[in-house]
Amino acid sequence: xxxxxxxxxxxxxxxxxxxxxxxxxxxxxxxxxxxxxxxxxxxxxxxxxxxxxxxxxxxxxxxxxxxxxxxxxxxxxxxxxxxxxxxxxxxxxxxxxxxxxxxxxxxxxxxxxxxxxxxxxxxxxxxxxxxxxxxxxxxxxxxxxxxxxxxxxxxxxxxxxxxxxxxxxxxxxxxxxxxxxxxxxxxxxxxxxxxxxxxxxxxxxxxxxxxxxxxxxxxxxxxxxxxxxxxxxxxxxxxxxxxxxxxxxxxxxxxxxx
Amino acid sequence: xxxxxxxxxxxxxxxxxxxxxxxxxxxxxxxxxxxxxxxxxxxxxxxxxxxxxxxxxxxxxxxxxxxxxxxxxxxxxxxxxxxxxxxxxxxxxxxxxxxxxxxxxxxxxxxxxxxxxxxxxxxxxxxxxxxxxxxxxxxxxxxxxxxxxxxxxxxxxxxxxxxxxxxxxxxxxxxxxxxxxxxx
Numbered sequence: 001x002x003x004x005x006x007x008x009x010x011x012x013x014x015x016x017x018x019x020x021x022x023x024x025x026x027x028x029x030x031x032x033x034x035x036x037x038x039x040x041x042x043x044x045x046x047x048x049x050x051x052x053x054x055x056x057x058x059x060x061x062x063x064x065x066x067x068x069x070x071x072x073x074x075x076x077x078x079x080x081x082x083x084x085x086x087x088x089x090x091x092x093x094x095x096x097x098x099x100x101x102x103x104x105x106x107x108x109x110x111x112x113x114x115x116x117x118x119x120x121x122x123x124x125x126x127x128x129x130x131x132x133x134x135x136x137x138x139x140x141x142x143x144x145x146x147x148x149x150x151x152x153x154x155x156x157x158x159x160x161x162x163x164x165x166x167x168x169x170x171x172x173x174x175x176x177x178x179x180x181x182x183x184x185x186x187x188x189x190x191x192x193x194x195x196x197x198x199x200x201x202x203x204x205x206x207x208x209x210x211x212x213x214x215x216x217x218x219x220x221x222x223x224x225x226x227x228x229x230x231x232x233x234x235x236x237x238x239x240x241x242x243x244x245x246x247x248x249x250x251x252x253x254x255x256x257x258x
Numbered sequence: 259x260x261x262x263x264x265x266x267x268x269x270x271x272x273x274x275x276x277x278x279x280x281x282x283x284x285x286x287x288x289x290x291x292x293x294x295x296x297x298x299x300x301x302x303x304x305x306x307x308x309x310x311x312x313x314x315x316x317x318x319x320x321x322x323x324x325x326x327x328x329x330x331x332x333x334x335x336x337x338x339x340x341x342x343x344x345x346x347x348x349x350x351x352x353x354x355x356x357x358x359x360x361x362x363x364x365x366x367x368x369x370x371x372x373x374x375x376x377x378x379x380x381x382x383x384x385x386x387x388x389x390x391x392x393x394x395x396x397x398x399x400x401x402x403x404x405x406x407x408x409x410x411x412x413x414x415x416x417x418x419x420x421x422x423x424x425x426x427x428x429x430x431x432x433x434x435x436x437x438x439x440x441x442x
Binding site (some may be wrong): 010012013045055064069 | 292299318321347351383402413
């Protein structure tokens, strides 16, 4: 017996349809209100399905297959979606609501598509502008650092060319470019070193070393320096190759802002 | 070849995929389901009705139903193979009782521990259940087979065998539980 008013054996017989009609109805009524018996019934039906597998295996004839697929070929596509009379309301309305929802969704997709296309166009334009800017920057850097570029320093007529250097400095981004000319040749194992002279009077900050070429020209592009340092000027000294932490006197070149 | 590729992929597809494709009127998917389960359906039908022509009629009905209303099957009803086996058996019993179909397939929910999607799994399950029945006491096996494959009620079986009703009931339930236990 189960804990219910129906015996477990009867539930097994019910699963096989092996009870008398009156008993079948009695069990069916009980199942309406008993979840645990419904669960057990599902298991018993699963057992019955396994029992079905004990039937000797026999393949159906090719004729049976042919007959089936001939009839399927004749089946109109609409037959499947026909709704039987007396079907619950949701079976009738659900497909309609689904279709409406799909139409709304389709319109939304079209609108989204237009929006995405617009954003894509903007992104392409921005990318093109950035590409152009990057290319221009690359050309500037290449020109500044090219060893075969002609560098000519213009000075007052009739005067002897003097060593010169120009720094271009962006404090907030820590970017620095130096272009020098007419530099004197260096002793062996020596290098010119650029220094940032902070406006707050703190110690000079090393900003990279550089070597002049045979014509006395040199450049220093985007050395590693801290950002945000307000500079009151720049200085160049001669240091051992590899640079120094503090400048070695004398200062060979000096320039101040303002 | 694209067609051959589609058939190959259908052969390996899950039941759920094939049922969904059948719902979309894909004959290739339906054909794969037929190849997968027509053997079970026909064998069960033949075991009950015994006449190949009648068993083919039942096979035809079951698969036409699957083609027309594949949505009747859903995963909650257990495995497709088990569900088809049960509704085939019920349809075949209705046939030999010369009565209209009693069960609405949409109402047949079952919990099956076996997956019959691959041929190997089907064959393994068949061998296992046949072994369980062979090892069962003959009176018990006969009782459950009379109920399941012949559609007899427990009173019919009791009358045929001369056994008490309670004994028949117990044997049938025990037989089902033995099958269940073999697959746990």
